[in-house]
Amino acid sequence: MFGKITILTAGESHGKALVVIVDGFPAGLEVLPEKIDNELARRQVGYGRGKRMEIERDRVQIISGVRHGKTLGSPIALLIENRDYENWSQIMSVEPADSEEEKREARPRPGHADFAGMLKYGASSARDVLERSSARETAARVAAGALAKGFLGEFGIRICSHVLSIGKVTAQKPNDYSPEIVEAIDKDPVRCPDADASGKMIEEIDFAQGKGDTLGGTFAVAVLGAPPGLGSSFNFEKRLDARLAGALCSIPSVKAVEVGEAIEQSRLPGSKAQDEIRYESIRLIHRLTNMAGGIEGGMTNGEKIFLKAYVKPVPTLTRPLSTVDMESLESAVAFKERADVCVVPAAAVIGEAMVSLVIADAFLDKFAGDTIRDVRVSYKAYLERISRFWKPPRPFVLKPFDGDS
Ligand SMILES: Cc1cc2nc3c(=O)[nH]c(=O)nc-3n(C[C@H](O)[C@H](O)[C@H](O)COP(=O)(O)O)c2cc1C
Incomplete structure (x- = not known):
């Protein structure tokens, strides 16, 4: 999937466990299970999630690639058990089963992979x-993303x-992403930085749930402290921008991605749609606006990377939509599966993981090394070379390192 970093996930929703194998991180990176668990917990919360998330308390088991809290440079295998498996052990058994006894889900749900997947894989049950x-x-992706986040934190x-919107309720963007603001966002039930909008979003979710309906919305992902020159316009x-958009769009139910203020930009004349370049002795080269969302010509330009993702409403409804029974070809209502009402807050956390993986990969492409120390030496040399023009915004500076003079 990625260049330097490869990840492969496996596991069914109600199977025994989810597994992810991640390769490409250098040796010497600190990896603590509690940091991965923290990211997993952030994915599980959010007003509007269904009963499943009350059952699962995701915890990672690090199977390989880490010794005494540090990466070895070898593939890292992570496992997350599905607690719900004990309720599904028969339905999801890997042993051969009597197909007569099996309850077939033959009424594919609109908005899901059910119909195309049944044809593609020759399945008589959408299960x-x-x-x-x-x-x-x-x-599993969030667990892999936690490794990428930890790696980027080193630099x-x-x-x-x-969250930026849920249904018709839209929030104001925060002015900055100070640690206090980020903490407050995580404490908010819908991960919204605007308290007024948050209350209205919760009402909107309650209202939709009362009608047996669901909601979508938009979320933003911001990357702070990335140097200019990650990515390439030559390949x-x-x-x-393309890689980030693809990674975000790979999240189930994300249907569009906006880089910076692309929608507004598309409506403006060219003279008003660019971020003019300034120099000043403290900030060095910078922009007064950031319509480009920190990416020009397929590369980071040293400004904050800002992306928005558009999430469609959850397709499984308690009042199911019409479909066709794949056995009789008669009209039918889609089968019901336990479902969330709104997943935008959780999707935002998954967005962080996907963006972290892409940025870490682009970083390792530019500053390759087999050990964290090698990568660090390469990054420091680059910062020195461009120091007349750009420096990392405070307080996002390199962590002190025992090899530093
Ligand atoms: C965190 C998260 C939880 C989701 N939970 C549900 C759910 O409970 N029920 C449902 O129908 N869809 C849910 N979805 C959305 C579906 O997975 C998605 O719409 C479906 O797989 C079809 O893919 P597509 O929407 O990308 O075409 C969820 C999505 C995310 C990101």
Whole structure:
């Protein structure tokens, strides 16, 4: 999936466990299970989640690639058990089963992988498709993303996210992403930085739930402290905006991604749609606006990376939509599955993980090394070379390192 970093997830929604194998991180990176668990817990919360998240208390088991709290440079395997498996052990058993006894889900749900997947994989029950296409898989991605976040933290790069809208309720963006603001966002039930809007979003979710309906919305992901020059405009597959958009769009139910203020930009004349370049002795080269969202020509330009993702409403409804029974070809209502009402707050946390993986990969592409120390030496040399023009914004500075003079 990525260049330097490769990740492969496995696991069904109600199977025994989710597994992810991550390769490409240098040796010597600190990895603590509690930091991964913290990210997993952030994915599980959010007003509007369903009963499943009350059952699961995701905890990571580090299976390989880490010794005494540090990466070895070898593939890292992470495992997250599905607690709900004990209720599904028969339905999800890997042993051969009597197909007569099996309850077939033959009425595919609109908005899901059910229909196309049944045809593609020759499945008579949507269960064979939905177990893997379910967003439960994203817990594995969040675990992998936690490694990327930890790696970027070593270089003073921080990633955060928040909800921008749910249904018709829109929030004000925060002025900055100070640690206090980021903490407050995480404490908010819908991960919204605007308290007024947050209250209205909760009302909107309650209202939708009361009608047996669901809601979508938008979330933002911001990256602070990334140096100019990550990504490339010389190879189309390395263009960072394209890679970030693809990574965010790979999150189930994310249907569009906006880089910076692209929608507004598209409506403006060219003279008003760019971020003019300034120099001043403290901040060095910088921009007064950030419509480009920190990416120009497929590369970071040293400003904050800012991305928005558009999430469609959850497709499984307690009042199911019409479909066709795949056995009789008669009209039917879609089968019901336990479902969330609104997943935008959780999707934002998954967005952080995906963005972290892409940025870490682009960072390692530019500052390759087999050990964290090698990467650090390379990054320091680059910062020195560009020091007339750009420096990391405070307080996002390199962590002190025992090899530093
Ligand atoms: C965190 C998260 C939780 C989700 N939970 C549900 C759910 O409970 N029920 C549901 O129908 N869809 C849920 N979805 C959305 C579906 O996974 C998604 O719409 C479906 O797989 C089809 O993919 P697509 O929307 O990208 O086309 C969830 C998505 C995310 C990101």
